[in-house]
Amino acid sequence: MNQDQLKQQVGNKAVDLIHDQMIVGLGTGSTVKYLVEALGEKIKHENLTITGVVTSKATAALAQKCGISLKTVDQVDHIDLTIDGADEISSDYQGIKGGGAALLFEKIVATNSQKNIWIVDQSKLVDKLGKFPLPVEVIPYGSQKIFERFVKEDYQPTFRLTSTGQKKKTDSGNYIIDLHLQQIKHPHQLALKLKRQVGVVEQGLFLDLVNMIIVGTVDGPKIIQ
Numbered sequence: 001m002n003q004d005q006l007k008q009q010v011g012n013k014a015v016d017l018i019h020d021q022m023i024v025g026l027g028t029g030s031t032v033k034y035l036v037e038a039l040g041e042k043i044k045h046e047n048l049t050i051t052g053v054v055t056s057k058a059t060a061a062l063a064q065k066c067g068i069s070l071k072t073v074d075q076v077d078h079i080d081l082t083i084d085g086a087d088e089i090s091s092d093y094q095g096i097k098g099g100g101a102a103l104l105f106e107k108i109v110a111t112n113s114q115k116n117i118w119i120v121d122q123s124k125l126v127d128k129l130g131k132f133p134l135p136v137e138v139i140p141y142g143s144q145k146i147f148e149r150f151v152k153e154d155y156q157p158t159f160r161l162t163s164t165g166q167k168k169k170t171d172s173g174n175y176i177i178d179l180h181l182q183q184i185k186h187p188h189q190l191a192l193k194l195k196r197q198v199g200v201v202e203q204g205l206f207l208d209l210v211n212m213i214i215v216g217t218v219d220g221p222k223i224i225q
């Protein structure tokens with residue numbers, strides 16, 4: 001099975017956790033794409049009433065195409081569960097997210113959800129976080145100064161670029177600085193330090209947030225909770 005098939009496997013499996021009348025946070029990325037498509041089919045076949053709360057413009061467009069009703073996080077009084085992908089998950093179930101530049105809305109939706117489920121193929125499981133570059137979302141004004149501070153800290157920063165070499169803008173119009181840290185020894189300390197920088201909007205460490213992980217493997221989906 002290739003990586004894409006494993007993503008499809010967990011996307012399809014996660015749909016079993018969604019039931020009639022639920023309000024569901026929908027993450028962003030190539031794994032979540034399979035979930036959203038499968039959810040659209042389930043709603044049609046079982047005639048369900050589901051409300052989706054999306055984490056990006058890309059997921060909003062796909063969910064609408066699949067016939068899923070949407071509300072914003074501010075229009076709902078709760079979110080029953082959120083299902084999202086992840087870029088890295090450590091052996092103590094902490095995560096890096098934001099490879100798709102949607103970390104800010106993903107964290108807002110996740111922290112307003114009663115339950116968080118990550119769906120990943122097995123390549124995302126690591127011992128310690130940090131091989132995957134840690135995304136930091138910063139407002140454009142003063143972002144060069146933050147970048148220079150990150151250089152001094154030896155965080156090996158790079159601005160995330162588009163295919164045409166422009167600085168990538170998030171759905172909120174911010175920039176992403178990726179930190180090439182190789183290994184994050186103290187994720188909680190680093191998260192606090194990054195958040196304290198004026199101009200940093202959010203960072204991609206998702207700590208103490210996940211309740212269940214569904215991992216795609218060649219032997220079928222494996223559930224960790």
Ligand code: 5RP
Nearest residue numbers: 029030031085098099100102
């Ligand atoms: C987007 C994310 C994604 O969940 C993460 O990048 C995983 O994506 P994929 O399922 O495409 O591997 O955090 O900001």
